[in-house]
């Protein structure tokens with residue numbers, strides 16, 4: 001087992017020689033192409049196989065689990081409002097959420113699931129708690145203690161946000177290797193926090209299997225999550241992901257991260273009428289292999305400096321706008337950890353498929369919103385509609401068995 005900066009055990013690295021080569025090749029090419037720090041690909045991290053996940057993901061640490069944890073296969077995202085009436089009620093809620101998360105992550109079965117003599121199923125469960133800007137109103141005396149960049153998610157120009165699917169005092173991201181594990185956790189949380197929490201919205205989501213290999217595909221048929229910052233580089237994580245001094249954030253927030261959730265619906269009926277070569281130009285990648293246009297493998301890196309007029313990868317391709325790979329745009333990169341959703345048909349008989357886009361970063365304005373602005377009115381925009389989500393701040397990790405979520409924040413008041 002390796003140990004991360006928090007001293008926690010992490011998943012064993014798949015060491016089949018290929019990984020080392022990919023890391024090295026991607027790193028050198030990336031640095032050569034843009035003069036920038038190296039990036040890791042999904043295949044590099046082994047998230048496509050899920051093989052690198054331990055049965056139990058350690059709960060204690062400087063940062064919460066479920067962010068740099070390799071992606072589990074299933075996820076539930078939910079926004080809640082806090083019903084507690086005062087600071088004491090909020091502390092009780094945070095202590096309860098800590099206790100249940102600690103116990104469930106350790107593999108103890110929720111009560112509704114306990115069957116005599118049954119061995120617990122390893123679920124690689126992570127429960128990640130975020131707080132929304134609305135928690136910092138005058139109910140709990142927190143108004144002077146809000147993380148510097150936390151605000152309610154604004155509506156961007158292409159958005160059609162549905163109020164019933166947005167925001168919340170708290171967010172929960174529950175991830176595990178089995179879909180029922182997510183539901184059991186939600187039932188457990190509902191029971192244990194009875195009277196203290198009211199659900200606002202929820203989205204169940206999952207990763208599709210890799211077809212035929214490499215990064216999994218979303219329902220637009222393209223491999224997604226290929227390129228991300230390198231979660232194994234402490235330097236990169238402290239520069240892009242974790243709230244790290246000097247940053248002007250309150251002390252209690254150090255080690256946390258900003259979570260941007262976006263429920264984005266795909267208009268698959270319209271998308272499916274688009275010829276594949278046009279779809280490829282819209283994303284800037286080959287549909288079959290996931291390689292950048294002109295490349296062979298998904299791990300190949302695009303070289304925009306050798307294609308200044310967009311003859312190979314159009315200037316308005318999704319990947320080119322999202323990450324132009326210049327020194328100037330380097331610090332707008334952030335970690336994507338998204339999942340697919342499938343909500344059946346809508347009332348018009350159209351398929352309700354999409355993405356729960358989850359992004360983690362140090363500053364949502366510098367990172368997510370900057371990238372989103374570059375993507376404004378991109379060719380992909382006519383095939384997708386953001387309908388919900390929210391901005392949240394993932395609290396620092398629970399350090400040890402005596403600690404609890406938000407302890408440093410609530411000690412301030």
Ligand SMILES: C=CC1=C(C)c2cc3[nH]c(cc4nc(cc5[nH]c(cc1n2)c(C)c5CCC(=O)O)C(CCC(=O)O)=C4C)c(C)c3C=C
Nearest residue numbers: 220222223224225226227264319322323355368371372384
């Ligand atoms: C504001 C940020 C982003 C939104 C919103 C977004 C929506 C979105 N993306 C896809 C599909 C793909 N995205 C891909 C890459 C990619 N996307 C973003 C950002 C947003 N995407 C970034 C930063 C990147 C990485 C670009 C790079 O570094 O080269 C890809 C390519 C594969 C990959 O690298 O993951 C796909 C495919 C959809 C369908 C979507 C909205 C529903």
Ligand SMILES: [Fe+2]
Nearest residue numbers: 224318319322
């Ligand atoms: Fe994207």
